[in-house]
Amino acid sequence: MHKSKRLAKALVAVSVTLTLVLSGCGSSNTASKDSGSSAGTITIGAPVAATGSLANEGKLVHDGYTLWQNVVNKQGGLLVDGKRYKVNINFQDDQSVATNSASLTEKMYTQDNIRLFLSPYASGNIFSATTVAEKHKVPMISGGGGAKSIFTRDYKYVFSAYPYSGAYLGSVLDLLKTQGVKTLAFLHADDVFSKEADQGGEEYAKSHGFDIVYSAQYPSNASDLTSQLTQIAQKAPDALIGTGHFQEAVLLVKEAKQMNVNFKSIAFTVGPTMPSFAKTLGKDAEGILGASLWTPDLPYKDDVFGTSKDYAALYKQTFGVDPDYHSAMASAAAELMGLAIQKAGSQDPQKVRDALAGLGTVHLFDGDFTIESNGSISGLKLPVIQIQDGKAVTVWPGSFSQSFKDFPLPAWNKR
C-alpha cells in the first residue's frame, strides 16, 4: 500500500512537471526567436519527414528548401525593402505522420512564433498541415505535392509550386501521339495522387484520340502484378502507362520482362525521374519514359539560381547527387516565398499572403507559370524524360523530341 501511495504521488509530480516543462520551453523559445528575427532573420517553418515511409521524398524536399536558403544567405540575405535579411528554415521531422505535420505546424506557430511556412511532402500531410496554416491565417506554400483537392477547399492561405496531379501525363501523351501510338493500358495505385494523375491522364487520352484497352487499380505496395501483365498482354496495347509509386514502377518493369510482355513504349509518373530507377533496373530501364515536372535541360532562369543547369550544378556540388524534380519544385516553392516577401516588403503573414495571391505570372528557373486565385499554379510546361544509357534525358517538349529514341522499345529478349 505504502509503495503505491508513493507511486501515485510520483506520477502526479511527473505529469505536472512535464506539463510545465512543455509549456515552459514554449515561452522561452518564443522570446529568443523574437529577438532573433528583429536582428534581421526571416524564419520559415517546414514540417518535412526525415523518418518513416516518406523519408525518401522528404529528404529531396528538405534539400530543395535548404538549397534556396543557402543561396539566399550566400548572397547576403533576402533583400526586403532595402534591407538584407538572413533566411532560416526551421525543419521539423513529422515522421511521415499527417497528424504530426499538423501539430508541428501548430507548434512552430505558437511556440516558435513562425508565421511563414513551406509544406511537408505528400498530399495527406499537406492537407493536415495546411489546415493549421489556414486556421491561423498564415501562408503555406506546397513544395511537396499538388493534389487538386488541396485547392478546392476555398482556402485563402495555401499556395503551391506544383501543377495539379491530373496534369502530369499530358506531355507524355502528346509525345506518344507524335509517334503514332494508338492503344494504351493504364495501371494505377489506389492513393489520392495516383488516382488523380491516372484520371487526368485517361481523360486527356480519350479526348486526344487514344484507345484505352485496359485500365485497372491495384492496392499500394502491391508485390506481384504478373497476372495483370498477363491480362494486358492479351490486349497487346502499344504503350503501358503506370501511375503509382517508385517500387511499383520497378516491379512492373521487372515483371514485364519476366513475363516477356513487350510494349512500343512504357511510361510512369513516378520512378524514372529518380536516379535510383536506372541504377536499380540497369539496362532494362533503357528507353522508358517518365513524366517529369522539371529537368536541368529546360531553358529557364531566374536571379536566385541562374539557369536550370546552374541549379543542377549547384545542387550536385552541395549534396553530391543530381537533383530530381522533387528538389527543384521544393526550391521553386521556397523561391516563391522569397518573391512574395520581397513584393510585400515585409514578413507580415497577411501581406505576404496578399503578395502571393498577386504575383501573377512568374519566371523561375523551373519554368514560367501563373498563380491562380485558388492558390494552385497553371501554365507550367511539363517535360518528359527518357532513360538513355542510364541517364534521364529530356525528350519533350518541343525540340527536345530530337533526342527521343528507342521507339518502338526493343523486345526484352533483344536487350
Place this chain on the structure above:
Amino acid sequence: MHLWLQVLVNGILQGGILGISALAFSLQWGVMNLINLAHGSFQVLAAYLAVLILQHLGLDPLLAVPLIFLVFFAWGYLVQFFLINRVITSNLFMTLLLTFGMDFVLANLMILFFTADFKSINTPYANSSWQWFGLQFPIVRTLALLFLIVLSVLLWLFLEYSRPGRAIRATSMGMEPARLMGLKIPHVYALTFALSSGLAAIGGVFFGLSNAFSPASGGPLTVGAFVVTILGGAGTSWGPLAGGLILGVLDAVGSVVFGPTYVNVITFGLLLIILVLRPNGVLGRAG
C-alpha cells in the same frame, strides 16, 4: 485457356515468395508463441546485406545465401538470448511490444545507414525467365519456390531427426515439461530464433531480388507472413508452403476475375471466413 494457365503459374510462383518469407514467422509463432513484428525489417535488412555483399565482394546473392544465413543465425541468437528471452515468459503482449519497438529501431537505423532510397538486388538473371510449354517461369520466383520446398524438407528433417531439432519440438509442446526433461529453454529459444532469423534472411534475399525495397518495406512483409502462417498453420514444416500456395493462387486468380483493386478484399475477407469456420487455422494443429 493460356491466360488462366499462366495466371495459375503466376499464383503458384508468388506462393513461393510468400511462403519463403513466412517460414521464419511460422517457426517463431509455433515454437515460442512469439509474434515477431520485426520480421519484415529482418528480411529487409537481409536484402541490404545481399546488396552490400554483391557490391563489395562481388558475390552473387544466391551464392551468398549460406553466408547471409550464418550472419543472421548469429544475430538472431543474440537478439533472442539477450532481449526477447527477458520478457517472453512474462506476458503475451510484452513480446509484441518488444518486437514492435525493435521494428521501429531497425527500420530507422536502416534509414540512417542505407538512406531511404529504394534499392533492388540487380543480377543478370533477376528479371529473366524460363519458358516451358509456352508459359513464363521467372527465374527468381521459380528458384524461390524450389528453395522453399528444399528448406521445408530440411526443416522437417532437422526438427524430426536432429537432437537440437527435437529439443525445439519438445519445447514447442510445452515449456514446463521440456524444462523438466533437462532442456535449457533459453538456449533452445535462442536457437529457434537464430534458425528462424537465418530463414527470414533467405526470404529477404528473394524479396530483394524480386522487388524494389526501402527501409519502410518491412510492414507489408510482416502482414503477408501473418496471413500465410494462418492459412498454413503455425509451427509446421509444410505450413508456409501450403499457406503460400493458397494465398498466391487466390490472389492471382482473384485479381484477374475481380480486378487487382479487390485483391485485399478477397484475401482478408476470405481469411476472416476461414478463421471463423476453422478457428484454429486451416491446416493448424487442433487445440
Place this chain on the structure above:
Amino acid sequence: MKKKRDMLLAAGILLIALGIPPLTNDYIVQVGTEMAMYAALAGGWNLIGGLTGYPSFGNVAFFGLGAMLAGALSVNSHWPYWLAAAAAVLGTGIFALLLGLPLLRLKGHYFSIATLALAQATLAVVTNTKFLGAGMGMSLPIVGSPAVFYYAMLAIAVLSALITYLLIHSEYGNTLLAIKSDEVAAQAIGINTVLAKSSAFALSGVLGAMAGVVYALWQSYIDPPTVFEPSITVLMLVMTMMGGAGTVAGPVLGAVLIGILTQLAMEVSQNASSLVLGLGIIAVVLFLPKGILGFRRPGKGGKRRGQSNFPLRG
C-alpha cells in the same frame, strides 16, 4: 481509503487537463488533443484487449470507419455533422457487435490475425466504395477552435475511462475478468460469455468511432490510408501495455507518456525521432515489463494467462 484517494487523484488530473486550453498555448492544446484521442482509443482497446484478454489488432477499423462514415454522410449526403457523427458511431457500434459474434470465438493469436484481417478488409472495401470517397479522401469545412476539439476529445477520453471504471466495479466487469482468466469455467458456471465479449467489443468499437468522428472534423481532411493506418492499433496496444492493461488509468498514462515521448523525440533529434521512440518502447518493455501501473494491480482476476513463474535466464 484507497478508493477515495484514487478519486481525488482522478479529479486532480482532470482539473489539470481542463485547465490546459486557458493556461497554455495552441500547440500544447494540439498535442493534448492527440493525447486525449489516444487515451480514448487505448481505453477502448483496453476493454477488449486488457479487461477481456482478447488481443485485438484491428481496432483502427472502428476509428477509420467512424471517420469515413461521418465524413461521407456530411460531405456527400449533406447531413448536419452532429447527425452524421451520431449515425457513424451507431453504425460502427453495430458493425463491431455483429462482427464480434463470430470473431470472438477465436482465441489468442487467431483473434489477433482475424481482427487485423478485419481492419485490412474494411480499408479495402472503403477504398473501393464510391460513397465513402473511393480512396480519394474527403475534405470537411474548417470549424471550431483548437480548444473545442481538445475538450471534445477529452470528453471521449473521460467517457472511456469512466466506462472502464464502471465495468471493473460491476458484475459485468467480473464477467469479463472471468472470461479472461478462464473462459471455459466461466461458461460452465452459466455466464453468457458470447454476449459479454461481444458487447465489450462493441463498446470498444463505439469509443473508437467517437474518436474517429471528432478526428475527421478536427483534421478537416481524411483519407483511408491515414485513418486505417495499422500503427494506430499498435499504438493503442503499446500505450495500454505501457500504462498497465486492465486498469482504468493505464491507457491514459500510456497515451500521455507516449505523446510526450513523441514530442520530445521530435525536439531532441531532428533526424532520428522515430528511432528514439523505438528505443524508448524497448526500454519500457525491458524495465517495466508489467506496465507502469502493473504492480499496483489488485489480486482481482488473478494472474494473466500464459504467465509463467520462472524467469527465462541462462
